[in-house]
Amino acid sequence: MGKIELTRVRKAFGEVDVIPGIDLTIEDGEFVVFVGPSGCGKSTLLRLIAGLEDTTSGTITIDGRDATHLPPAKRGLAMVFQSYALYPHMTVRKNIAFPLKMAGMDRAEQDRRVERAARVLNLTDSLDRRPGQLSGGQRQRVAIGRAIVREPAAFLFDEPLSNLDAALRVGMRQEISELHQSLKTTMIYVTHDQVEAMTMADKIVVLNAGRIEQVGAPLELYNNPRNLFVAGFIGSPKMNFIEGPEAARHDAHTIGIRPEHIAVGDGPWEGVVGLSEHLGSDSFLKVAVEGIGTLTVRAVGEIGVHHGDRIRLAPSGKIHRFDANGLAL
Amino acid sequence: MARAHSTRRKVVTTIAAWGVALTIFFPVLWMILTSFKTEASAVAMPPQFLSADWTLENYATVWARSDYPRFFWNSVVIAVGSTLLGLAVAIPAAWAMAFVPGRRTRDLLMWMLSTKMMPAVAVMIPLYLLFLRFGLLDTRIGLVLVLMLMNLPIIVWMLYTYFKEIPGEILEAARMDGASLWNEIVYVLTPMALPGIASTMLLNIILAWNEAFWTIVLTTTKAAPLSAFIASFSAPQGLFYAKLSAASAMAILPILIMGWFSQKQLVRGLTFGAVK
Numbered sequence: 001m002g003k004i005e006l007t008r009v010r011k012a013f014g015e016v017d018v019i020p021g022i023d024l025t026i027e028d029g030e031f032v033v034f035v036g037p038s039g040c041g042k043s044t045l046l047r048l049i050a051g052l053e054d055t056t057s058g059t060i061t062i063d064g065r066d067a068t069h070l071p072p073a074k075r076g077l078a079m080v081f082q083s084y085a086l087y088p089h090m091t092v093r094k095n096i097a098f099p100l101k102m103a104g105m106d107r108a109e110q111d112r113r114v115e116r117a118a119r120v121l122n123l124t125d126s127l128d129r130r131p132g133q134l135s136g137g138q139r140q141r142v143a144i145g146r147a148i149v150r151e152p153a154a155f156l157f158d159e160p161l162s163n164l165d166a167a168l169r170v171g172m173r174q175e176i177s178e179l180h181q182s183l184k185t186t187m188i189y190v191t192h193d194q195v196e197a198m199t200m201a202d203k204i205v206v207l208n209a210g211r212i213e214q215v216g217a218p219l220e221l222y223n224n225p226r227n228l229f230v231a232g233f234i235g236s237p238k239m240n241f242i243e244g245p246e247a248a249r250h251d252a253h254t255i256g257i258r259p260e261h262i263a264v265g266d267g268p269w270e271g272v273v274g275l276s277e278h279l280g281s282d283s284f285l286k287v288a289v290e291g292i293g294t295l296t297v298r299a300v301g302e303i304g305v306h307h308g309d310r311i312r313l314a315p316s317g318k319i320h321r322f323d324a325n326g327l328a329l
Numbered sequence: 330m331a332r333a334h335s336t337r338r339k340v341v342t343t344i345a346a347w348g349v350a351l352t353i354f355f356p357v358l359w360m361i362l363t364s365f366k367t368e369a370s371a372v373a374m375p376p377q378f379l380s381a382d383w384t385l386e387n388y389a390t391v392w393a394r395s396d397y398p399r400f401f402w403n404s405v406v407i408a409v410g411s412t413l414l415g416l417a418v419a420i421p422a423a424w425a426m427a428f429v430p431g432r433r434t435r436d437l438l439m440w441m442l443s444t445k446m447m448p449a450v451a452v453m454i455p456l457y458l459l460f461l462r463f464g465l466l467d468t469r470i471g472l473v474l475v476l477m478l479m480n481l482p483i484i485v486w487m488l489y490t491y492f493k494e495i496p497g498e499i500l501e502a503a504r505m506d507g508a509s510l511w512n513e514i515v516y517v518l519t520p521m522a523l524p525g526i527a528s529t530m531l532l533n534i535i536l537a538w539n540e541a542f543w544t545i546v547l548t549t550t551k552a553a554p555l556s557a558f559i560a561s562f563s564a565p566q567g568l569f570y571a572k573l574s575a576a577s578a579m580a581i582l583p584i585l586i587m588g589w590f591s592q593k594q595l596v597r598g599l600t601f602g603a604v605k
Contacts, residue, residue: 150507
């Protein structure tokens with residue numbers, strides 16, 4: 001079990017309200033990702049759930065039990081840190097067994113659980129090494145191993161992949177997703193990388209300045225962003241926003257159109273190609289359109305368009321409409 | 330070309346290092362040599378180095394005239410006692426300052442250090458009167474307390490510096506793993522800071538062993554350590570350099586041996602955090 005409920009959870013550091021008040025329910029077994037720009041309060045929120053920070057007001061319940069004032073160890077949660085936070089003076093085996101030792105578990109059961117976790121995480125050959133002798137990916141696996149042996153109610157991940165190189169990051173992302181599939185335990189994952197959020201989450205919580213902007217499934221946020229912030233944050237490259245007469249034509253203050261929803265060819269908009277990036281699978285263009293501004297365009301495959309070319313564009317997908325307050329219409 | 334340059338540089342550095350080391354060591358060397366001379370050769374002008382009459386008589390006289398083992402034992406009790414007591418106070422203090430700092434932690438540390446800038450003689454009278462009042466004069470426990478307090482700012486500062494090097498996330502991880510504060514300090518913080526704690530301990534023992542102001546002022550016979558033992562050989566009737574040197578050599582020998590065997594640990598601890 002691992003249902004977590006936050007009710008009017010507020011956190012202030014001195015005079016500064018980092019989290020002004022959040023209500024959120026995380027269902028048992030869900031993979032929830034907190035995403036948002038740096039300083040939006042996502043890590044603070046995770047630390048409040050972990051018990052590493054005290055709430056200023058509000059309540060946190062875990063499986064129906066009020067955990068607001070419980071110390072971290074009593075909440076039944078396990079956490080994987082950005083820096084791995086392994087104990088450098090202990091072997092991998094001792095690192096993984098540490099929470100079991102603290103729980104007073106007998107040695108035979110400790111060994112059994114450590115061996116099992118090591119098998120799942122492909123660490124059996126490294127059990128007698130120290131963290132300093134491991135690669136970044138292996139260290140991250142040890143950190144995960146230390147979390148899974150406790151069989152916690154929920155896993156908390158604080159930007160766990162940000163210290164890994166790009167290739168390793170993709171691999172570890174899959175491993176964590178597979179782990180979630182097999183364990184079916186609640187996972188809360190903090191990241192600033194919206195690709196991680198989109199690919200891993202059952203539910204994404206978009207945060208901005210300590211407030212929840214929107215909660216929903218990845219494609220729900222992609223297709224129906226509630227406001228300009230979510231529209232701009234979810235999706236890569238970022239959604240194009242157009243104001244002025246073109247927006248007025250759609251009866252909106254601002255309209256948004258994703259780069260992949262603009263077709264190159266015939267269309268109402270004409271402009272000059274500025275930057276053009278050709279990745280083989282995709283081509284990204286920055287096109288200066290008269291009366292609208294610069295639009296980012298994503299075309300599939302190779303297209304024969306280069307810097308300085310004059311091209312025409314047409315919207316080929318959903319046009320998102322927003323009012324003067326930035327809310328979706 | 331570059332190679333010749335680097336060799337020349339190495340030679341110059343080595344000569345300079347030996348020069349500095351010998352200059353620092355020379356007084357100690359001279360003291361040891363003097364301790365093996367007769368009183369006449371010890372004061373001879375020009376100083377005799379090779380032509381002196383070598384003798385072991387000074388050591389025999391010093392040993393016979395005083396109760397060396399008692400002084401030695403007092404030194405051990407005072408140096409080790411003040412160090413252990415200091416560590417017991419300083420480890421929790423440095424932990425709190427490093428991991429749960431308040432707004433005034435920095436000021437507090439500076440203030441602690443500033444007490445070391447005050448000359449000891451400034452508090453001699455009040456401290457002497459306090460010792461007199463509480464019956465602590467010429468007691469080992471009194472000296473343990475005074476030396477612990479004198480060296481506490483240095484111990485706290487050193488430990489604080491070592492603890493600051495330990496990432497806070499590791500201690501948070503221990504907390505998440507179910508470690509109590511006690512377990513966190515015993516299983517995680519202390520083993521990680523062990524080189525630092527060991528070198529703090531060694532340095533403090535050396536400082537306490539060599540302390541000469543309070544040990545001479547606050548003791549007479551019962552609790553007098555080796556610093557007082559040396560002082561007892563600078564007689565008002567005239568200086569007996571050879572015997573004084575023999576007494577000094579006997580006083581510093583134990584700490585010199587300890588320092589020799591632990592120099593690796595000392596250097597490792599003192600450069601902890603500086604080289605990553």
